[in-house]
Amino acid sequence: xxxxxxxxxxxxxxxxxRHHTVGEAIDLTLAGGxxxxxxxxxxxxxxxxxxTLLGILPPLSGTVQVAGRPLxxxxxxxxxxxxxxxxxxxxxxxxxxxxEVALMGRTARMARFATPSARDRDIVRACLARLGIGHxxxxxxxxxxxxxxxxxxxxxxxxxxxxxxxxxxxTASLDxxxxxxxxxxxxxxxxxxxxxxxxxHQPEHALRVADRxxxxxxxxxxxxxxxxxxxxxxxxxxxxxxxxxxxxSLPQLAAGA
Amino acid sequence: MNxxxxxxxxxxxxxxxxxxxxxxxxxxxxxYPLSVPEALAALWAGPSADGDAATVVWELRLPRIAxxxxxxxxxxxxxxxxxxxxxxxxxxxxxxxxxxxxxxGAVLAIYLGLPLVAVQGAAFCGGLLAxxxxxxxxxxxxxxxxxxxxxxxxxxxxxxxxxxxxLVKVLADPSMQLPSITFWLLGGLNAIAPSxxxxxxxxxxIGLVPMLLLRWRINLLSLSDEEAAALGVNVRYLRLVLxxxxxxxxxxxxxxxxxxxxxxxxxxxxARLLVGPEFSRLLPAALLLGGGFLVAADTLAxxxxxxxxxxxxxxxxxxxxxxxxxxxxxxxxx
Numbered sequence: 276x277x278x279x280x281x282x283x284x285x286x287x288x289x290x291x292x293r294h295h296t297v298g299e300a301i302d303l304t305l306a307g308g309x310x311x312x313x314x315x316x317x318x319x320x321x322x323x324x325x326x327t328l329l330g331i332l333p334p335l336s337g338t339v340q341v342a343g344r345p346l347x348x349x350x351x352x353x354x355x356x357x358x359x360x361x362x363x364x365x366x367x368x369x370x371x372x373x374x375e376v377a378l379m380g381r382t383a384r385m386a387r388f389a390t391p392s393a394r395d396r397d398i399v400r401a402c403l404a405r406l407g408i409g410h411x412x413x414x415x416x417x418x419x420x421x422x423x424x425x426x427x428x429x430x431x432x433x434x435x436x437x438x439x440x441x442x443x444x445x446t447a448s449l450d451x452x453x454x455x456x457x458x459x460x461x462x463x464x465x466x467x468x469x470x471x472x473x474x475x476h477q478p479e480h481a482l483r484v485a486d487r488x489x490x491x492x493x494x495x496x497x498x499x500x501x502x503x504x505x506x507x508x509x510x511x512x513x514x515x516x517x518x519x520x521x522x523x524s525l526p527q528l529a530a531g532a
Numbered sequence: 533m534n535x536x537x538x539x540x541x542x543x544x545x546x547x548x549x550x551x552x553x554x555x556x557x558x559x560x561x562x563x564y565p566l567s568v569p570e571a572l573a574a575l576w577a578g579p580s581a582d583g584d585a586a587t588v589v590w591e592l593r594l595p596r597i598a599x600x601x602x603x604x605x606x607x608x609x610x611x612x613x614x615x616x617x618x619x620x621x622x623x624x625x626x627x628x629x630x631x632x633x634x635x636x637g638a639v640l641a642i643y644l645g646l647p648l649v650a651v652q653g654a655a656f657c658g659g660l661l662a663x664x665x666x667x668x669x670x671x672x673x674x675x676x677x678x679x680x681x682x683x684x685x686x687x688x689x690x691x692x693x694x695x696x697x698x699l700v701k702v703l704a705d706p707s708m709q710l711p712s713i714t715f716w717l718l719g720g721l722n723a724i725a726p727s728x729x730x731x732x733x734x735x736x737x738i739g740l741v742p743m744l745l746l747r748w749r750i751n752l753l754s755l756s757d758e759e760a761a762a763l764g765v766n767v768r769y770l771r772l773v774l775x776x777x778x779x780x781x782x783x784x785x786x787x788x789x790x791x792x793x794x795x796x797x798x799x800x801x802x803a804r805l806l807v808g809p810e811f812s813r814l815l816p817a818a819l820l821l822g823g824g825f826l827v828a829a830d831t832l833a834x835x836x837x838x839x840x841x842x843x844x845x846x847x848x849x850x851x852x853x854x855x856x857x858x859x860x861x862x863x864x865x866x
Contacts, residue, residue, distance in 0.1 A: 331761050351761060352764040355762060355763055355764030368619055369616070369621070369804065370804070370808060370809055375751070375808075375810050379755070382748070382752060382764050383763060389748065390812055431763075435763070435764075
């Protein structure tokens with residue numbers, strides 16, 4: 276996959292709603308084929324930032340560029356072929372099969388009035404197999420485990436054949452084994468050349484998969500840089516936690532410092 | 533190749549059996565009973581054949597059965613669309629206020645002594661006004677779960693339009709207009725004429741076209757707006773088109789059959805249990821079940837007792853318990 280040099284770029288971005296600015300002066304760059312992890316406390320504006328980057332919420336000021344073109348120039352359908360979004364694993368509403376859920380990822384690649392073709396099904400089967408859940412294709416999405424649902428949503432994003440993935444806390448609410456499975460898949464996707472922006476509440480996951488880390492607090496990127504940016508000191512400050520406690524919970528950081 | 537798909541096609545084919553049985557029974561039963569072979573023979577002989585059987589089958593029963601099937605299909609398809617679109621399996625044309633809006637429009641037109649075309653037009657305008665008001669108000673209200681707001685707004689708007697209907701009933705001439713308004717509000721097919729069909733059928737067909745064309749994309753509206761948008765769907769545009777279609781179908785149905793409740797709520801559920809939620813399979817199943825169910829209910833309404841029962845009473849007798857069962861069931865699993 277030929278990722279462009281810069282996949283996703285936000286410049287001097289102000290985010291929020293008409294009467295309520297959530298964050299401003301946000302500069303963020305996602306290079307082709309890299310994993311950028313967003314860390315920060317709850318209420319820091321992560322959800323609003325993602326909504327803005329996905330083009331669902333218009334920016335209050337500043338610009339977002341996807342593959343070198345301003346977000347406003349993209350149609351929804353064209354954007355979805357470049358940029359895919361993986362929400363947090365959700366329960367779902369109607370009893371679609373896993374295959375049908377993943378097939379929804381093909382919509383942007385289909386004509387307006389079309390239904391999925393045999394080729395779409397083949398691609399979806401391959402995506403499910405790639406994530407190790409090929410055997411779940413005929414199962415009902417609402418009846419599988421949270422970890423399996425998260426993998427199904429990642430498969431749906433892969434079926435979009437986009438070069439950029441935005442993942443919203445992909446390891447939240449998963450058990451340990453499934454967390455490791457998802458992290459392994461993120462590594463594998465990066466190896467295939469995808470650019471990945473993900474948020475996480477677990478710094479050790481960022482340390483495990485990220486090329487770069489951005490720290491988001493109170494609607495501002497307080498720091499961004501290589502993985503080594505995450506130190507006991509910066510994390511303690513970011514989360515308003517006691518440094519000794521951070522060092523105890525993340526011994527690998529304390530050892531490196 | 534695709535197990536779920538094949539199974540659904542088999543089940544759709546099986547569904548044709550009770551549907552045809554309901555149609556056959558509808559031709560046979562009634563105040564002038566015929567055997568099934570007699571009814572079929574009369575159908576085969578054509579409308580110009582002599583004899584009472586031909587008259588009963590062609591002039592009385594056929595328009596009524598066709599209207600019943602059409603109304604059942606329209607309400608079920610509209611219900612299936614509303615449920616997927618508003619991400620709530622408990623919404624229906626009744627709950628969103630569309631039926632009451634269409635009802636007020638039609639009752640007003642009856643009160644004013646307008647011809648049937650105007651009754652239909654007023655029903656459509658009333659339905660659109662109701663759903664428009666619901667959509668507008670729900671769009672202004674933030675800080676609450678949007679689907680809950682939508683449903684509650686629908687209930688409030690529906691109540692408002694029902695109050696309007698009551699007002700018209702008070703004002704109406706008690707000997708001339710009130711009985712027809714009351715009977716019409718309970719829902720029924722006893723006054724169907726072929727000209728009603730000629731008016732309603734094209735409107736229902738027009739409403740069905742976007743549902744058929746967009747049958748895959750409708751599925752994505754059952755996701756959150758963010759997800760659907762990120763998958764490449766223009767959510768606002770798609771939802772508007774489908775609201776207009778479903779409302780048109782509901783209004784056309786209401787304008788010829790009155791307010792026949794519960795079909796739009798219960799039939800899509802039954803269809804979903806049979807073939808799953810994927811809309812390109814759900815829609816045909818809902819159409820068949822809705823048409824068949826309404827024809828069966830109407831047959832019962834006109835042949836079970838000496839007096840003809842209003843159709844709305846029968847559908848409520850079936851629909852309300854099923855709704856309560858669904859409520860209990862979704863509460864447990866969700």
